[in-house]
Amino acid sequence: MLETLQNLGLGFQVALTPGVLWYGFIGCLVGTLVGVLPGVGPLAGISLLLPATYGLDATRALVMLAGIYYGAMYGGSTTSILMRIPGEAASVMTCIDGYAMARKGRAGPALTIAAVGSYVAGTVSVIALMLLAPPLAAFALRFGPPEYFALLLLGLLVLAYMNTGSMLRGLAMAALGLLLGMIGIDQMSGYFRFAYGVTELADGIGVVPVAVGLFGLAEILLTAGQKEPPAVIRPRLRDLLPSRQEWREAHMPIWRGTGIGFLIGVIPGSAHVISTFVSYAIERKISKHPEEFGKGAVAGVAGPESANNAATSGAFVPMLALGVPGVPVAALLLAAMMVHGVTPGPLLIKQDPRLFWGFIASMYVGNIILLILNLPLVGLFVNLLRVPYPVLYPIVLVCSILGVYAVNSSVVDVWIMLGMGVVGYVLRKLDFETAPIVLGLVLAPMMELSLRQSLAMSAGSYAIFVTRPISVTLLAVGLVLVVLALRPLISRTMDWRARLPVDT
Amino acid sequence: MTVDRVAGMALVLIGLVTMWESRVFPLGSLHRPGPAYMPVVLAALLILFGAVVFAMDARVRRLVDVGWPEWRHALAIFGACAFAACGLERLGYRLTIAAVMAFLLLVVERKGWALGLTLTVAMAWGSFFVFDTLLRVPLPRGPFGL
Numbered sequence: 326m327l328e329t330l331q332n333l334g335l336g337f338q339v340a341l342t343p344g345v346l347w348y349g350f351i352g353c354l355v356g357t358l359v360g361v362l363p364g365v366g367p368l369a370g371i372s373l374l375l376p377a378t379y380g381l382d383a384t385r386a387l388v389m390l391a392g393i394y395y396g397a398m399y400g401g402s403t404t405s406i407l408m409r410i411p412g413e414a415a416s417v418m419t420c421i422d423g424y425a426m427a428r429k430g431r432a433g434p435a436l437t438i439a440a441v442g443s444y445v446a447g448t449v450s451v452i453a454l455m456l457l458a459p460p461l462a463a464f465a466l467r468f469g470p471p472e473y474f475a476l477l478l479l480g481l482l483v484l485a486y487m488n489t490g491s492m493l494r495g496l497a498m499a500a501l502g503l504l505l506g507m508i509g510i511d512q513m514s515g516y517f518r519f520a521y522g523v524t525e526l527a528d529g530i531g532v533v534p535v536a537v538g539l540f541g542l543a544e545i546l547l548t549a550g551q552k553e554p555p556a557v558i559r560p561r562l563r564d565l566l567p568s569r570q571e572w573r574e575a576h577m578p579i580w581r582g583t584g585i586g587f588l589i590g591v592i593p594g595s596a597h598v599i600s601t602f603v604s605y606a607i608e609r610k611i612s613k614h615p616e617e618f619g620k621g622a623v624a625g626v627a628g629p630e631s632a633n634n635a636a637t638s639g640a641f642v643p644m645l646a647l648g649v650p651g652v653p654v655a656a657l658l659l660a661a662m663m664v665h666g667v668t669p670g671p672l673l674i675k676q677d678p679r680l681f682w683g684f685i686a687s688m689y690v691g692n693i694i695l696l697i698l699n700l701p702l703v704g705l706f707v708n709l710l711r712v713p714y715p716v717l718y719p720i721v722l723v724c725s726i727l728g729v730y731a732v733n734s735s736v737v738d739v740w741i742m743l744g745m746g747v748v749g750y751v752l753r754k755l756d757f758e759t760a761p762i763v764l765g766l767v768l769a770p771m772m773e774l775s776l777r778q779s780l781a782m783s784a785g786s787y788a789i790f791v792t793r794p795i796s797v798t799l800l801a802v803g804l805v806l807v808v809l810a811l812r813p814l815i816s817r818t819m820d821w822r823a824r825l826p827v828d829t
Numbered sequence: 830m831t832v833d834r835v836a837g838m839a840l841v842l843i844g845l846v847t848m849w850e851s852r853v854f855p856l857g858s859l860h861r862p863g864p865a866y867m868p869v870v871l872a873a874l875l876i877l878f879g880a881v882v883f884a885m886d887a888r889v890r891r892l893v894d895v896g897w898p899e900w901r902h903a904l905a906i907f908g909a910c911a912f913a914a915c916g917l918e919r920l921g922y923r924l925t926i927a928a929v930m931a932f933l934l935l936v937v938e939r940k941g942w943a944l945g946l947t948l949t950v951a952m953a954w955g956s957f958f959v960f961d962t963l964l965r966v967p968l969p970r971g972p973f974g975l
Contacts, residue, residue, distance in 0.1 A: 373964060493878055494882065504847055507867060507868045514855075516854050518864060518868065546902075546907070549899065550899025550903055716934070716944070719929070719948070720952060722909070722929070723929065727926075730917060731960060731966045734967055736914050739913065739914040739917065743911060750903065755836055
């Protein structure tokens, strides 16, 4: 422990030098601005700015790129809250209650809670990263295809179980999302599935067009034509900060979201997206007022936003400790390290302690910079709501088209967004939730691949899922959830039997 | 016809179409799944869920009670988006976005000419400058390099 603190002291010496601080600030600023633009998420932001770091030393380059990562993750929540446009899958859950809060005139508190939640989650998870990186990374590596499949299945069941509506409708929407995820090249056999000659669909349907369509465009289609357009919101200065009650409501969800996000973020793969969905679902389940979710519940913003940021730090665990990039952004950072002649992995701590601990310390500093930067920006962003909706929505629409197009420079994505907008419009009219579709779409390729890889490992035996401790535990939890969901149905049947006259 | 009946039928229909379309890929077996395996399993699940939603018919709300008062506006916005998708790579980004903005602000929302044209030019040329010029995200150019 003492050695860790000494090392951290060394890290702060590096991170607090003016040059490193400056590049951390630039990274956070650029990341926030890039994140605010719909469609341009952290991956695109880092890719665009990676060449700009070639002239820097390794520590500054890494600190700046990591700053872009956190900044973009936070910036994505701004458009989710103000315009219901999720920049990426991780922001989808923030859209629901964040936007509802904004429409109730509480955009300032929603943005502030998102910023503070992100700060707490970021800082706590960096401490966890520092203390637990080696053992957690070793645990994460025990996740083979069977464990991965069990985890993904559990994620879907958790979401469906904790749906406000019925589990059945949640599962139906998730199945629809999983089916959408089947489009594109089958990774095991190379077959081109359900693409009908559209070569742009080779990599499958992108998450951004689907999320922007289901949430952003559907909202515009529903709202723009209302007889009474949404009222213009003129936030006062005191409305920018959360009330005492809102802080109380946000407090525990932030801590729970941090724990959930970090633990799920450690696992390699895009499973970190699940963390925001799981956090939202848990908050709704344990809330004393679950009926408020979807209508502007503070916990619905605090939990997922914290989970999102904690997962960001969690994703660095396998990267730093083992040199294994868990998520695409970590792979880019890994590439950046290699460009600067640094070999990531277990030996990094010993070979280059200044870089390793400087990076860790810069994550603390980065979180503070992000908070200092974003709290004043809350007032600026909230002023967007002063624009009357008939003027605002064409601007939002153009931003959506631009953001969706910019991801792959493809009009096919714009068509997908349009199709999904209509689907989202109809589903919302019929009171179906659309978030499970996005989760299903994200998980489908991973789920199919891990199932087929597992069966290839076991020569076709499904016993592989119940003979490995982690996967059997995850499946057992999933089974419990299904039983719990069916319990009301069973108890209703029992009541019916009890009401029958006793046969004498 | 209730909302659940319609939703259930739509889910069953999507499941059936997926099954039909999956016939061209090898199904494989339970122990060695092929490329059609997962889509068929998911389609079967969707048919099952759709059938249960249809049968349970838990919501009493009828489809005709679902109001669609905003359909004209929604159609206009849909048309503007479809135009954007068609025009982006033919007319170029700036002209297409200018047309979309002008249509929505001046025709659909009937805003004043000054506001409408100012916003149209600002969005079409301003967003192009931010993305294409500053961020180096390539955006399509149309006739005369616009």
